[in-house]
Amino acid sequence: MSDMNLTLHIWRQAKGTAAGAMKTYQVKGISEHASFLEMLDVLNEQLQEKGEEPVAFDSDCREGICGMCSLVINGRPHGPDAGTTTCQLHMRRFKNGDEIYIEPFRAGAFPVVRDLCVDRKAFDDIVAAGGYVTANVGSAPDANAVPIPKEQADRAFDAAACIGCGACVAACPNSSAMLFTAAKVAHLAHLPQGQPERLRRVKAMVTAMDAAGFGNCSNHYECEAACPKGISKDYIALMNRDYAKSVFVAKDAKAVSDGAG
Amino acid sequence: MSWFVSYVRSSVGAKQLMAVTGLGLVLFAIVHMIGHLGMFSGRDHYNAYAHFLQGLGGLKWIARGGLLTIFVVHMITGISLARANAAARPQKYVVQRYTRTTFYARTMALTGLVVLAFIVYHLMHFTLGWIQPDYFHHLDDKGRYDAYSMFVLGFKNTGILISYLVAVTLLCLHLAHGAGSWLQSLGLNHPKYAVLTKNAGPALALILIAGYLAPPLGVAFNLIKL
Numbered sequence: 001m002s003d004m005n006l007t008l009h010i011w012r013q014a015k016g017t018a019a020g021a022m023k024t025y026q027v028k029g030i031s032e033h034a035s036f037l038e039m040l041d042v043l044n045e046q047l048q049e050k051g052e053e054p055v056a057f058d059s060d061c062r063e064g065i066c067g068m069c070s071l072v073i074n075g076r077p078h079g080p081d082a083g084t085t086t087c088q089l090h091m092r093r094f095k096n097g098d099e100i101y102i103e104p105f106r107a108g109a110f111p112v113v114r115d116l117c118v119d120r121k122a123f124d125d126i127v128a129a130g131g132y133v134t135a136n137v138g139s140a141p142d143a144n145a146v147p148i149p150k151e152q153a154d155r156a157f158d159a160a161a162c163i164g165c166g167a168c169v170a171a172c173p174n175s176s177a178m179l180f181t182a183a184k185v186a187h188l189a190h191l192p193q194g195q196p197e198r199l200r201r202v203k204a205m206v207t208a209m210d211a212a213g214f215g216n217c218s219n220h221y222e223c224e225a226a227c228p229k230g231i232s233k234d235y236i237a238l239m240n241r242d243y244a245k246s247v248f249v250a251k252d253a254k255a256v257s258d259g260a261g
Numbered sequence: 262m263s264w265f266v267s268y269v270r271s272s273v274g275a276k277q278l279m280a281v282t283g284l285g286l287v288l289f290a291i292v293h294m295i296g297h298l299g300m301f302s303g304r305d306h307y308n309a310y311a312h313f314l315q316g317l318g319g320l321k322w323i324a325r326g327g328l329l330t331i332f333v334v335h336m337i338t339g340i341s342l343a344r345a346n347a348a349a350r351p352q353k354y355v356v357q358r359y360t361r362t363t364f365y366a367r368t369m370a371l372t373g374l375v376v377l378a379f380i381v382y383h384l385m386h387f388t389l390g391w392i393q394p395d396y397f398h399h400l401d402d403k404g405r406y407d408a409y410s411m412f413v414l415g416f417k418n419t420g421i422l423i424s425y426l427v428a429v430t431l432l433c434l435h436l437a438h439g440a441g442s443w444l445q446s447l448g449l450n451h452p453k454y455a456v457l458t459k460n461a462g463p464a465l466a467l468i469l470i471a472g473y474l475a476p477p478l479g480v481a482f483n484l485i486k487l
Contacts, residue, residue, distance in 0.1 A: 009355070022355055072354060072357075074358065075354065075356040075358030076358050106350050106353070106354055108350060108351050173367060174346035174349060174350075175346070175349035175350040176346075176349070206271055206273050209272065210271055210272050214349060215348075215349030216272045216276060216342050216346055216349075217272065218276070218366070218369065219366070219442040219446065220359075220361065220362035221361045221362065222360065226360075233445070234450055236445065238448060240273055241448025241449075243271070243273040243274070244448065
């Protein structure tokens with residue numbers, strides 16, 4: 001198969017400015033074996049040769065596990081394929097002559113730093129509020145000293161597969177971060193080590209999520225469809241349930257007042 | 262009570278408030294539908310039902326007060342959530358493609374506002390008697406309010422019939438999302454009844470639209486006559 005020529009519409013926004021605009025570029029000679037990010041690398045080489053500013057975009061591992069790459073491609077976070085990050089999207093999914101719209105993950109809580117790079121620090125704040133267990137330091141405990149049923153461990157692992165990329169927020173009609181927060185809540189809620197702080201954790205993390213300015217969940221489930229790791233909306237139900245318990249059932253003074261931390 | 266205020270202001274608390282009040286309104290919608298299917302059992306039965314409701318006295322006012330309260334809470338919370346959600350994405354996408362959500366889930370605020378306007382009109386029509394005052398004070402042969410004739414004469418009016426068909430359709434679109442969504446919001450989910458959480462909304466909406474449209478269409482097609 002021959003190489004592709006493409007028309008790209010890319011969001012350009014200079015660092016430190018509030019306004020940006022879509023700009024159109026032509027790229028030629030893209031191999032169908034290139035990844036989407038490699039295609040952007042080719043574009044940036046062409047721009048640099050012409051003395052123009054390259055397009056800023058985030059990437060790190062380029063093997064789908066770090067959560068750094070983002071991009072909304074033709075209206076879908078991480079592009080058209082299910083269970084795939086942008087770095088794992090390949091140009092063979094496109095045809096010669098295609099027009100591709102590339103925009104940053106959009107949310108008030110994810111301010112654009114420059115071009116396609118957004119600041120996802122709000123996620124760090126949510127995790128810092130309660131996404132941990134308190135444990136004594138010292139030598140590592142023996143493996144399997146605490147028995148955990150297989151199904152339970154599997155469910156914890158399914159939630160822990162969240163790489164914190166923010167596609168859930170980008171896909172949500174309301175820019176809600178419920179799927180991310182629920183994954184972090186549920187991962188620890190399924191394990192014995194997570195139980196002592198379970199209710200104050202959910203309270204603190206939801207409070208941090210709300211404070212960051214994300215929208216509210218109205219059960220569209222676009223997040224689940226966009227998630228490159230297939231995190232289930234059922235974890236949001238678990239978070240809703242645990243949050244209600246932290247308000248109406250918990251007797252723990254910390255959980256009742258301000259949560260963990 | 263400050264804990265309760267911060268609960269309903271939280272994102273999870275607000276949607277649980279929407280779920281609980283919405284559930285109350287859905288239950289009312291079901292009872293209201295069943296009551297008016299009584300139009301098919303004739304004037305005597307239907308007027309007896311209306312007479313029974315009017316005769317509840319204090320209970321009637323408690324029910325009306327409760328219903329109004331949950332309706333107002335549902336409406337105010339819904340509007341404030343819709344505004345907050347719109348504000349959470351100040352810069353919109355040039356291209357955004359949805360893959361999972363439905364058009365009725367995405368138009369909840371719009372259908373909700375239209376249903377609100379319709380309910381005000383509906384109360385002015387059948388509860389306050391302002392729209393067709395001539396039909397409002399008929400008595401039947403047993404001296405009861407003749408709700409049956411008010412119903413039939415009301416829906417003989419084509420404009421009223423059409424506005425009702427449109428409003429009920431929009432209400433059922435609203436419920437197609439809402440009448441199942443509350444389960445997720447309250448965290449009531451389990452693989453055993455996942456089929457229920459997935460289909461409760463559309464199924465209930467279909468039942469309600471059939472039940473609500475049957476009596477007025479019965480009038481329009483002369484199955485229900487004076």
